[in-house]
Amino acid sequence: MRYLPLTADDRAAMLAKIGVKDVDALFRDVPKSAQAPREAFDLPDAKGEIEVERILSRFAARNVAASDVPFFCGAGAYKHHVPATVDHLIQRSEFLTSYTPYQPEISQGTLQALFEFQTQVAALTGMEVANASLYDGSTATAEAVLMAMRVTKRPKAILSGGLHKQYIETVETVANLHGVIKRAMASPGRAEDLLPLIDDQTACVVVQSPDVFGLIRDLKPLADAAHAKGALLVVVVTEVVSLGLITPPGEQGADIVVAEGQSLGNGLNFGGPYVGLFAVREKFIRQMPGRLAGQTVDADGRRGFVLTLSTREQHIRRDKATSNICTNSGLCALAFSIHLSLLGEEGFTKLAAINHSRAVELADKLNAIPGVSVITPAFFNEFTIKLPRSAAEVVEELAMKGVLAGVPASRLGYADDLLIVAATETNTDEDIAAFVKALEEVL
Structure with missing residues (x-):
């Protein structure tokens, strides 16, 4: 038992100490429907390295990868082309092996990369200052709510009903003990009226644009109403490429902007790791969570970089910290920054325009299919369609035809006949034709 050195008696003693009778009890919170029976894998007790590689390769071959078939899934994670240069550069040893700069001023290269990243994020969001990233978009949203309360x-x-359900659940998990989290109800394809919910106890209103159904919202009236009551407006962006065409949230009155940066430089990666963007008004900088890289000059007048305004739990007393996020x-x-640098401002805008045009073309063709209707009136590269029957069933049938058609809204707790569809620069004319043809056949 080279890799499992514990004896049966050791395991029994550990389980007794924990207070459970067997290992299965440790997984009691996992729904039975999500648990695969052990016999389903039929794994042998021992094999050589070559045999193990072959067995695992057969398991992997049962997956359908996003790059294998026409792919139209989004809902918070988007398939974009990542230039080979990005992967090549981030695999340089000084980047790939570095970790948290506990003696930060020695790591000038790392700090400069973070400073450039912050500058890019501030420019994209239309805000005055950004931090050096958080884990992902959902945890950044939760941190934004805590910051607004402070x-x-x-x-x-x-919380807007158009906010991604998993973002809502993350906020409730992290912030529920700190205050009252109130959900608003969403009508797919329409912006709900949040104004009557704002009162003198409201710390913030959290709204996503484009929302989980793809709807682009006008944020200015909501920002004005929130500010009139002394509340902050938190804007969430799950598709950062949209900022290449849409007016930045900062120019629409947002106080805090959080986003998922996965679309730039980072693949789908089966759900992570991703990169959370966090930007604020300068007057709130001392309440911002996470790291902040700053620019200065050394004793000889040379340009240098430092970690500044360090209000994280590693730097000051935990009870005084603005965040317990322990790394970025x-x-x-870095992958985000390299990709955006390669694109440049003009290239980023062009990429966004291509995304939008692909989505418009797909929406028009799907809307022409009898029984199908696009219910999102204003969108970027993602929209929702209403089907004459269960979207989950349609998706399964289309997958059998070699098309991954989108995310059934029912997976996020919404109506069963709604399908959330995304199109990016990676979708070809042939992909769109295959989707339309397959959908016509199953309907």
Whole structure:
């Protein structure tokens, strides 16, 4: 038992100490439907390295990868082309092997990369200052709510119904003990009226644009209403490429902007690791979570970089810290910056325009199919369609035809006949034709 050195008696003693009778009890919170029976894998007790590689390769071959078939899934994670240069550069040893700069001023290269990343994020979001990244978009949203509560000293956060369900659940998990989290109801394809929910106890209103159904919202009226009551507006962006065409949230009155940066430099990666973007108004900088790289000059007048305004739990007393986030997604943030630098401002805008045109073309063709209707009136590269029957069933049937058609809204707790569809620069005319043809056949 080279890799499992514990004896049966050792395991029994550990289980007794924990207070459970067997190992299965440790997985009791995992739904039975998500648990595969052990016999389903039919794994042998021992094999040589070559045999193990062959067995695992057969398991892997049962997956359908996003690059294998026409792919139209989104809902918070998007398939974009990542230039080979990005992967080549981030695998340099000084980037790939570096970790948290505990003696940061020695790591000038790392700090400069983070400083450039922050500058890019601030420019994209239309905000004055950004931090050196958080884990992902959902945890960044939760940190934004906690920050708003600290700034306003108020207990209530209002969450738009158009906010991705998993973001809502993350906020509730992280922030529920700190205040009152109030969900608003969403009508797919329409912006709900959040104004009546804002009162003198409201710390922030959290709204996503484009929302989980793809709808682009006008944020200015909501920002004005929140500010009139002394509340902050938190804007969430799950598709950062949209900022190449849409007016930045900062120019629409947002106080805090959080985003998922996966679309730039980072692949789908089966759900992670991703990179959370976090940007704020300068007046709130001391309440911002995470790291902040700053630019300065040394004793000889040379340009240098430092970690500044360090209000994290590693630097000051935990009870005084603005965040217990203990590291940033450094390598993912670097990939983001390299990809965006390669694109440049003009290239990024062009990429966004291509995404939008692909989605418009697909929406028009799907909308022409009898029984199918596009219900998102204004969108970027993602929209929702209404089907004459279960979207989950349709998706399964289309997968059998070699098309991954989107994300059934029912997976996120919404109506069963809605399908969330995304199109990016990676979708060809042939992909779109295959989707349309397959959908016509199953309907």
